Amino acid sequence: MDSILVTGNGPLNGQIPIAGAKNACLTLMPATLLSEEPLTLTNAPRLSDIKTMTLLLQSLGAEVSALQDGKVLAMSSHDLTSHTADYDIVRKMRASNLVLGPMLARLGHAVVSLPGGCAIGARPMDLHIEALEALGAEIELRDGYLHAKAPGGLKGAVHEMRFASVGATENMVMAATLAKGTTVLKNAAREPEIVDLVRCLRAMGAQIAGEGTPTIEIQGVDRLHGATHQVVTDRIELGTYMLAPAICGGEVELLGGRLDLIGAFVEKLDAAGIDVAETDKGLKVSRRNGRVSAVDVTTEPFPGFPTDLQAQMMALLCTAEGTSVLEEKIFENRFMHAPELTRMGARIEVHGGTATVRGVERLKGAPVMATDLRASVSLILAGLAAEGETLVSRVYHLDRGYEHVVQKLEAVGAKIERIKG
Ligand code: UD1
Numbered sequence: 001m002d003s004i005l006v007t008g009n010g011p012l013n014g015q016i017p018i019a020g021a022k023n024a025c026l027t028l029m030p031a032t033l034l035s036e037e038p039l040t041l042t043n044a045p046r047l048s049d050i051k052t053m054t055l056l057l058q059s060l061g062a063e064v065s066a067l068q069d070g071k072v073l074a075m076s077s078h079d080l081t082s083h084t085a086d087y088d089i090v091r092k093m094r095a096s097n098l099v100l101g102p103m104l105a106r107l108g109h110a111v112v113s114l115p116g117g118c119a120i121g122a123r124p125m126d127l128h129i130e131a132l133e134a135l136g137a138e139i140e141l142r143d144g145y146l147h148a149k150a151p152g153g154l155k156g157a158v159h160e161m162r163f164a165s166v167g168a169t170e171n172m173v174m175a176a177t178l179a180k181g182t183t184v185l186k187n188a189a190r191e192p193e194i195v196d197l198v199r200c201l202r203a204m205g206a207q208i209a210g211e212g213t214p215t216i217e218i219q220g221v222d223r224l225h226g227a228t229h230q231v232v233t234d235r236i237e238l239g240t241y242m243l244a245p246a247i248c249g250g251e252v253e254l255l256g257g258r259l260d261l262i263g264a265f266v267e268k269l270d271a272a273g274i275d276v277a278e279t280d281k282g283l284k285v286s287r288r289n290g291r292v293s294a295v296d297v298t299t300e301p302f303p304g305f306p307t308d309l310q311a312q313m314m315a316l317l318c319t320a321e322g323t324s325v326l327e328e329k330i331f332e333n334r335f336m337h338a339p340e341l342t343r344m345g346a347r348i349e350v351h352g353g354t355a356t357v358r359g360v361e362r363l364k365g366a367p368v369m370a371t372d373l374r375a376s377v378s379l380i381l382a383g384l385a386a387e388g389e390t391l392v393s394r395v396y397h398l399d400r401g402y403e404h405v406v407q408k409l410e411a412v413g414a415k416i417e418r419i420k421g
Contacts, residue, residue: 003393004406006383007415008365011250014412016241018256019045020231022401024193026095027170028200028231029053032062032075033102034174035204037226039075044231046070046403049093056089056096060103080107087113087144097125100148101171104137105178109149127165131172134159135179156181156220164189164214164301170197176218177206183218190214191302192261196232203227235261237402239309240377242285244409246274247316247385249287252412257283264305268313271295272320294322294359299329311337311378318346319385320359328353337375340368344386365390373401380405384414
């Protein structure tokens with residue numbers, strides 16, 4: 001298994017290009033199942049999660065070709081040959097559950113294994129099931145698989161979600177595009193990836209209004225057609241690399257960065273003493289002076305502070321002046337990076353969903369282990385600013401969500417290398 005060796009050194013300066021969003025791409029790819037005509041995605045990120053979704057779609061009979069070094073995904077679901085998403089693929093990635101809604105809508109039945117994914121909590125599927133049942137689906141759990149059918153086709157309905165789940169919103173919106181009549185989804189998630197999915201579905205001929213607000217209305221149509229769609233910027237990759245100059249000093253421009261994707265995060269950076277300015281090409285980040293200040297952070301659904309940036313923010317706050325309190329409200333068990341950061345000299349106490357971080361002047365390099373996708377990059381960020389060497393093992397987690405991480409950080413002056421093993 002490969003590791004990444006980071007040697008703490010001075011300020012970082014230069015530019016980092018931000019890729020298309022992993023989480024948007026993982027919901028846009030299953031949208032191909034809704035139409036017989038081709039769907040092409042541009043600005044796709046080059047990640048192992050995208051390869052996993054490619055394998056899953058291919059196992060259903062879809063054609064998926066990665067063009068232009070993987071930045072363009074040309075897909076066609078003209079002839080689907082299977083309606084079963086197998087455990088062997090689904091267990092690698094929870095987002096595999098996003099084929100459920102589209103398959104049900106297009107084929108009238110679907111069998112999908114219960115998912116795996118990051119070890120950051122129970123992550124059940126009840127909200128997806130309730131949403132699709134509201135559209136008239138009948139769903140049973142047998143042998144670890146959800147067996148879903150809609151014998152008379154899906155029918156539009158009014159449904160209010162108990163919690164604004166991102167995945168359940170995406171599954172229901174995709175399914176409702178081909179349902180008979182009107183669907184109104186209340187308490188829908190508002191994440192930019194959902195807005196991006198709706199833009200793509202609209203380009204395919206779907207009739208949808210209200211994306212980005214808590215109420216999404218979908219007018220079912222008989223069929224969707226082909227389209228080409230550009231994947232939105234990855235706000236989590238953006239926020240992660242914004243933290244690199246925040247932690248190390250210097251000035252880094254994030255190419256393609258947009259404030260509207262990341263407002264709540266930028267507010268916290270500002271409170272910590274980090275300047276963020278819009279430029280022609282994106283966002284420029286620098287540290288105002290000296291040490292950053294402690295800030296309290298609570299993760300929330302969009303437009304709140306994203307749970308997917310909590311681990312990285314903690315890495316910054318480990319060396320802040322004062323005490324920060326981080327509250328994780330979206331996932332239980334999402335502080336697995338805390339004991340690893342503690343091995344680097346951080347002072348962190350975790351009680352349930354709350355972590356109290358007492359800032360120290362400097363972290364010290366140590367061998368640490370990546371436990372999930374966002375935790376792994378938080379250890380790299382911490383290593384960039386630590387004294388000495390940090391060896392991060394189990395970096396396969398990182399490959400799921402960050403393309404060319406070594407090259408991107410090297411380009412702004414970081415001392416970082418991948419060690420094959
Ligand atoms: C998506 C993102 C993930 C991000 C998360 C929250 C993708 C591929 N992944 O995950 O990176 O961290 O949004 O912003 O887009 N829940 C239930 N029942 C359900 C579904 C979810 O209880 O049926 C719970 C989950 O256990 C979790 C919370 O709701 O505690 C949020 O989950 P959800 O918004 O569904 O996240 P995902 O779509 O899985």
